[in-house]
Amino acid sequence: MKVAVIGGGYTGCMAAFHAHTLGAQVSLYEVESELGGVLRDVVFEGKNFFNACQYLRNQAYDFEDVSFSEHLIQFDHHYGSLTRLGNKHARLVDDCAQPVLDGEAVLSNNPVVNQSAWERLLAYGSRSADLIRWASRFGSLNQLDYRCLVPMQLSRVYFAEDPCLDEKKNKDPLADELLALPRRLRIPESSIETAFLPNKGFNKFFANLKETLINIGVSVNTDTPVKLQRSEDVVSLTSRGERLKFDKVVWTANPIPLLSRIFNVKLTTPSIPMKLIVGEFSTSLPVVPYYWQIFDVDISVTRVYVYELEGRSCFSVEAFAGDSDEKTLMDVKSVFDQLPLPSRYTIFGIEHQRRHVNFSSEELHSIESVSQDFPSLGIIPGAWTQYGREEKVQSINCKISEAIR
Ligand SMILES: Cc1cc2nc3c(=O)[nH]c(=O)nc-3n(C[C@H](O)[C@H](O)[C@H](O)COP(=O)(O)OP(=O)(O)OC[C@H]3O[C@@H](n4cnc5c(N)ncnc54)[C@H](O)[C@@H]3O)c2cc1C
Numbered sequence: 406m407k408v409a410v411i412g413g414g415y416t417g418c419m420a421a422f423h424a425h426t427l428g429a430q431v432s433l434y435e436v437e438s439e440l441g442g443v444l445r446d447v448v449f450e451g452k453n454f455f456n457a458c459q460y461l462r463n464q465a466y467d468f469e470d471v472s473f474s475e476h477l478i479q480f481d482h483h484y485g486s487l488t489r490l491g492n493k494h495a496r497l498v499d500d501c502a503q504p505v506l507d508g509e510a511v512l513s514n515n516p517v518v519n520q521s522a523w524e525r526l527l528a529y530g531s532r533s534a535d536l537i538r539w540a541s542r543f544g545s546l547n548q549l550d551y552r553c554l555v556p557m558q559l560s561r562v563y564f565a566e567d568p569c570l571d572e573k574k575n576k577d578p579l580a581d582e583l584l585a586l587p588r589r590l591r592i593p594e595s596s597i598e599t600a601f602l603p604n605k606g607f608n609k610f611f612a613n614l615k616e617t618l619i620n621i622g623v624s625v626n627t628d629t630p631v632k633l634q635r636s637e638d639v640v641s642l643t644s645r646g647e648r649l650k651f652d653k654v655v656w657t658a659n660p661i662p663l664l665s666r667i668f669n670v671k672l673t674t675p676s677i678p679m680k681l682i683v684g685e686f687s688t689s690l691p692v693v694p695y696y697w698q699i700f701d702v703d704i705s706v707t708r709v710y711v712y713e714l715e716g717r718s719c720f721s722v723e724a725f726a727g728d729s730d731e732k733t734l735m736d737v738k739s740v741f742d743q744l745p746l747p748s749r750y751t752i753f754g755i756e757h758q759r760r761h762v763n764f765s766s767e768e769l770h771s772i773e774s775v776s777q778d779f780p781s782l783g784i785i786p787g788a789w790t791q792y793g794r795e796e797k798v799q800s801i802n803c804k805i806s807e808a809i810r
Contacts, residue, residue, distance in 0.1 A: 406809055409434065409642060409651040411631045412658030414442025416787060416797045418614055419465055420655045421623050422473075423802040427809045432624040432651070434631045434644065436658070441611040447683060447721075449754035453606040454683035455721050457758075458696045458710040460600040465798035468601055473617040476610055480693050482600035486558070487743055489701040490535040495743055496565060497697075501587035502558045504539075504700040506532055510564040510573060510584055518582060521766065522554050523547040528583055529562055536562065539702050542725050543677055543763065550766040556792050558698045561585035602694060606714060631658070635667045640782045653808050655801060657787035659761075660772075667782070668775040672768050676759040678726035679707075682737055683756075686711075686718040687749035697744055704736045709744060720750070730755055762792060780808070 406429045410421045413435030421433040439445065446453040460482065461468070468474035488505045489495040496505040516528030523546035526536045536559065540546055543557055554560045563585040564570060571590075574581040588597075603610035618625050631644050633654075642649040656663050664670040694712035708723040722740075724733050734752065741750070764772075769790055779786050785808055788800035 406430065406653065407651045408432070408653045408655060408805075408809075409631075409649060410655045410657065411642075412442065412656070412787065413437070413440035413625070413627065414657060415444050415461075415794055416801055417442070417655070417657040418611070418618065419798045420657060420785075420801050420805060421618055421625075422466075422471075422621075424655070424805050424809065425618075425621055425623050427806065429653075429809055431622075432626060432649075433618065434629045434649075435625075435627045436630040438628050439608070439611060440615050440625070440627065441607055444607045445611070446606045446608045447681060447754065447756055448608075449683060452685075452717070452753060453608060453714060454719055454753065455602075455607065455710065455712060455714070457681055457721055457723050458708050459607070460602060460694070462598065462600055462795050464795040465802065473610075473614040474601070476603050476605055476613060477601040478604045479599055479601055481597040483597070483693060483695045484697070485695070486698040486700065487740065489703075490539055491532070495701075497743065498563070498565065498587060500589045501563050501585060502696075502698045503561050503563050503585040504536065504559065505563045505565050506535075507566055508532075508564060509567040510562075510570065510580070512580060512583060516579060516583070518579065519551055521547050522549040522551050522559075525551040525554060525583075526559070532562070535702070539700055542727075544675060548765050549674070550764050550769050552769070552790070552792075553763050556760075556762045563587065600694075602712065604715075633663060633666060635782075638782065640667060640784060651783075653783050653785060653805075655785040655787070655805060657797075657801065660787060660789045663784070663786075664772065664775070667784075668771075668778065670768075670771040670775055672764070674763045674765050674768060676761045677763065679758050679760055680705075680724045680726050680730075680733055681756045681758055682722040682724060682733065682752060683754055684720055684750050684752040686720065686747045687751070688718070688747040690718040690747070697740075699740055701740075704740060705733055706736045706740045709740060709746075711746065718747075720746075726757055764790065 408424045408429040410433045424431045484502045485499040492507045498505045511530045513530045517524040692713045696710040705724040710721045785804045788797040791797045
């Protein structure tokens, strides 16, 4: 069977690898000159930095078992959060990436949790206003689906002073869905989940992966934009005017052209303008990577990620765009002062980016409804409604297995 995988980001590469292991004849197409998509490093002054907070987890592949992973280092996945949303003092908590609020959890009566992001946040009663004010910077919350709260790390909230959280969560499934507990309290006995990062950066990891794919017989086509058309029940692919012929197409690239040209579904929810600020600390940090999610309405920083890359102690900070770079850098300093980080550091660069992670409920319903038509057209969709990359890979690979079997 001939399989075309469109998009050479992480999910496309994993899909190509998986389809090959199932015996398909696979061709991978990527519009850019290199594989990697959003995982590609940012490079300033010849130095690589991770493009935001990015880890690999081995839910989709046992990395110890596959040849392309020889440059991956394995470590315990640590994280925390810093919250100043109407709290008396900023709360810095380990093992919890969600907001941490003062006081006890008092949820509204009969909360609506599976509709808009706005409605779900109203479930937190008198504390909703603070959460809504912070989250509104991600877009219009009454138009966004509640699932958009996942990339914001707002799908649950931790009330640190509530002595009965466990009991509330155990008694009521809705409270369980809305209330967070730090990992060490939730699963005290369990070992910390393992994660992986490439020791020489993602660009080298993808160069290695490209070589592996070529060596096993996958045709890897970079600088190759793919377009599609539908005529009746036949979908055809072209690249630079040339027709590409395949039995199955795995579309992991941007879904907008596929959904609009083939299914007449328009995705119009705006992307989120963000900034990425990267740099190095003057003093060495412990080598285990760590990230803090930041919740503070007066500060544009949303996430601080520290890690070692090629012997350098690096950071990648994510912030809302909109402020001047001067104000953003003051926010970075203010957040660094509150975290256990060295005070001396050098900023290497600021990059403006856009995040395509938001959907309205209508868009999600449209994608779900047309997804029934994908198989009959020979298309395997790229699990765009999932945020986590491992969940995406698992979902796509499962559909590939069904299609090839
Ligand atoms: C800044 C950021 C941080 C994130 N952090 C996390 C995280 O911590 N954890 C997590 O699980 N998820 C995270 N995500 C989501 C995560 O990126 C995705 O789940 C996943 O990694 C995206 O990989 P992908 O291959 O699906 O898409 P992409 O990386 O976007 O790859 C798509 C590829 O398709 C190519 N392409 C587009 N159009 C065409 C065309 N017409 N023809 C050929 N090629 C085409 C593009 O050039 C690109 O290389 C983050 C996303 C962003 C943007």
